[in-house]
């Protein structure tokens with residue numbers, strides 16, 4: 001008998017599993033598993049959102065005009081080269097839907113963000129993983145995988161879950177070395193957390209090139225993950241093509257208004273950054289002091305490596321911390337079965353993680 005059948009490849013996709021939000025037997029666990037902002041969001045954003053409560057009968061502005069103008073002004077970008085999405089996830093989705101036909105491929109790092117693979121497979125493309133020696137994206141490893149069916153190279157900078165950074169010179173070399181018909185997507189979801197003034201986020205490079213798209217999100221620094229707002233900046237023709245298939249009202253009114261207010265709230269942004277900049281080195285040093293390897297991070301999380309010895313594994317450490325109400329992310333699905341990713345939290349939670357790990361290792 002005939003039955004509806006998903007198109008080829010769909011059932012090979014491993015559905016995205018978000019960071020845990022619940023721990024058995026713990027009433028209000030602390031979530032350090034999804035790289036959310038532990039300070040919440042800008043109070044101005046909450047007020048802006050509340051002001052939209054009686055506008056639910058309206059369709060949103062399909063171009064997100066006010067938000068578009070504000071982002072363009074803040075980052076000195078041409079408004080018509082921006083596209084807004086239901087999170088930056090949707091911008092990746094629009095990229096793969098616009099540029100891939102079945103059998104094409106995309107390339108990302110060995111430990112690349114999982115959505116790059118899922119979006120590629122949804123478009124019936126092949127995802128290729130370039131080796132990341134020392135958890136760092138390596139341009140030559142990427143270039144070695146490029147062939148005539150390559151359409152997109154995805155790089156998160158800083159990376160997730162690695163937290164490591166690809167230098168500006170290397171990004172430029174990659175952009176220069178890729179064939180002209182391959183898009184380089186630079187995902188800057190964690191860009192703001194980099195505290196190195198020489199860091200290049202790709203926006204300057206993208207201004208003058210035909211093959212670079214830079215993406216950003218309101219989910220991390222601005223703490224608006226619930227509202228799903230991200231954007232991409234790229235060549236006019238690329239953005240124009242993506243815009244043709246974008247769902248017309250993909251960013252809703254509360255999201256547009258809250259994002260606009262968040263962008264203007266420098267005080268909240270600074271507070272969020274100071275928190276990460278204060279506790280990132282502390283966590284790295286303290287956890288390193290327990291004898292665990294911590295990959296140096298430029299983002300709002302740290303990646304911690306555990307031995308494979310039974311009793312001391314990453315999976316067991318995750319379970320141990322969960323019993324104490326601290327939820328962290330075991331990153332086996334990223335090809336790192338011996339590692340945990342921990343979002344930098346409030347002081348008491350960071351201290352709790354270190355104490356918890358000390359206890360775990362000392363058992």
Ligand SMILES: Cc1ncc(COP(=O)(O)O)c(C=O)c1O
Nearest residue numbers: 087088089156160189217219230
């Ligand atoms: C590297 C990276 N890119 C993009 C995103 C997606 O962000 P958004 O909430 O804008 O879809 C995340 C979220 O975890 C991420 O880690």
